[in-house]
Amino acid sequence: MVRHLELYLAHLKNGFRSFYKMRISRVLSVIMLVFTTQLLWGQSQTLDYYRNSGKIYVVVAVIVLSFLGIVLFLINLDRRMRKMEKDLNQK
Amino acid sequence: MRLEWWKYLGIAILLYTLLFGMLVPLGPGIVEASPSQTNTGPGREFEVWGYNTRFSQFEKLNVVLKLDDNHCVLAREYQVISDYRLKAIFDLPALPEGARSSEFATLIIYPAGTGTAILPSAVSMKEGYGDSSGAWVPESQFAFDRNTSLHFPYRNILMESIRNTYFHVALWFAMMFILGASMVYSIRYLRSGLLDWDLKANAYAQVGILIGCLGITTGMIWAANTWGKAWSWDIKQTMAAVAMLIYLAYFVLRSSIEDQEKRARTGAAYNIFAFATLIPLLYVVPRLVDSLHPGSGGNPAMGGEDLDNTMRLVFYPAIIGWTLLGTWVAQLTFRYLKILYLMRSRNLTEQ
Structure with missing residues (x-):
């Protein structure tokens, strides 16, 4: 799981060479996020705990993930724009 | 003047969804x-x-x-x-x-x-x-009393996670609207040939797929805690994954064509096709066979005890809220794509 996270972070850092590649690597990032969360949840799950808490943590996790997903998209957009602005200032 | 208020309306609705959806207790x-x-x-x-x-x-x-x-x-x-x-x-x-x-x-x-x-x-x-x-x-x-206080229905296995209706389910509905908008923009592009419409279609498709992937991931978390397995090859899960792959092919297709105009035209045609397959994949096929999702075997998906009147008070606004937020993000993406396009056509960037 740590390996997945590392890969995912590496993607964020230096995966983007061209505009087109950027789009594909973003797709990869989302897929990796999917696997990361699945691994996380597969390991930490104990049925009794959720039965006692009425599974409210499932709802919290779902909300956090939806929020994170949209924020990650915005961060990515922000990066792409900064890059564009840099080009604009250079020329 | 640019219309701005709907963005804040979307956020306000989502806050309402969050508060109402989380604070109203379950019935006994x-x-x-x-x-x-x-x-x-x-x-x-x-x-x-x-x-x-x-x-x-x-x-x-x-x-x-x-x-x-x-x-x-x-x-x-x-x-x-x-x-x-x-x-x-x-x-x-x-x-x-x-x-x-x-x-x-x-x-x-x-x-x-x-x-x-x-x-x-x-x-x-x-x-x-x-x-x-x-x-x-x-x-x-026995005079069983009708539950009159404000509460969401208690369902076994689901328990508190019934609240995911306002997040996981509403996200899927929002995705349909956003991808629908993307298709409409593609049609507009094909009719007018104005590149703006194609850029809009692209931006809305990006956000639609983001929401779709979030829908699949949140669904997996929900499934892991109710159905016992994150991925059980349920027909709706599988069809949703297929639909996502079809849309991923849209981006691959676009990125493989160099010529701007050709890319826009092929992309628009493919986008219309992708939306046309999305409806049967998500709403027709899962109803024809057995599924863990509600709505299989010809039942109404959203009715009876799955969605009572108190839940409707949150669920319908939630769909509007997520759709407005998605539209906002899509418009930001469109503005970025447009500026990038203008810069590229003036050789201001190599991206």
Whole structure:
């Protein structure tokens, strides 16, 4: 799981060479996020705990993930724009 | 002047969804009745675990086992152990004529908290031994109160996670609207040839796929805790994944064509095709076969106990809220794509 996270972070850092590649690597990032969360949840799950808490943590996790997903998209957009602005200032 | 208020409206609606969706309590429910199998006869004892119940607050509880509208039996006596636990002793009369060799009975307790607690198919009853003094009575004998306080329905297995309806389910609805908008922009592009429409279609498709991937991931978390497995190749799960792949191919297709105009035209045509396959994949095929999702086998997906009137108060605004937020993000993406396009056509960037 740590390996997945590392890969995912590496993607964020230096995966983007061209505009087109950027789009594909973003797709990869989302897929990796999917696997990361699945691994996380597969390991930490104990049925009794959720039965006692009425599974409210499932709802919290779902909300956090939806929020994170949209924020990650915005961060990515922000990066792409900064890059564009840099080009604009250079020329 | 640019119209801005809908963005804040979207955020306000989402905040309302979050507050209302998380703070309204669940109605009382029964988690388990033990044993779950019994023979008819006198002195059958059951232990009952409740959820959100307040057994000890009421002077008299009605603990009832119900076969059908005309065959109910009241517990002879019961003993409250705590707010969430009680023991009940039934004198179960012989199964009525025409019954199968074993029948499922629904356990009903009222008042149990803010209303009635019900566990469908709680106990499987078989013809037993011993004479019983109990007798079947019709349900109309008991005035089960309608739950009037503000609450979401308690459903076994789902429990509190029924609130995911406002997040996971609403996200999918929002995705349909956003991808629908993307398709409309593609049609507009093909009709007018203005590149702006194609950039819009691209931006909306990006956000639609983001929301779709979030829908799949949140669904997996929900599934892991209710169906037992994150991915069980349920027909709707599988079809959703197929739909996502079809849309991923849209981006791959676009990125493989260098010429701007050609890319826009091919992309627009493909986008219309992708949306046209999305509807049957998500809304037709899963209804034709067995599925863990509600709505399989021709049932209405959003009705009855899956979505009661209190839930509608949150669910419909939630769809609007997520759609508005998605539209906002898509418009930002469009503005970025447009500036990038203008810069590229003036050789201001190599991206």
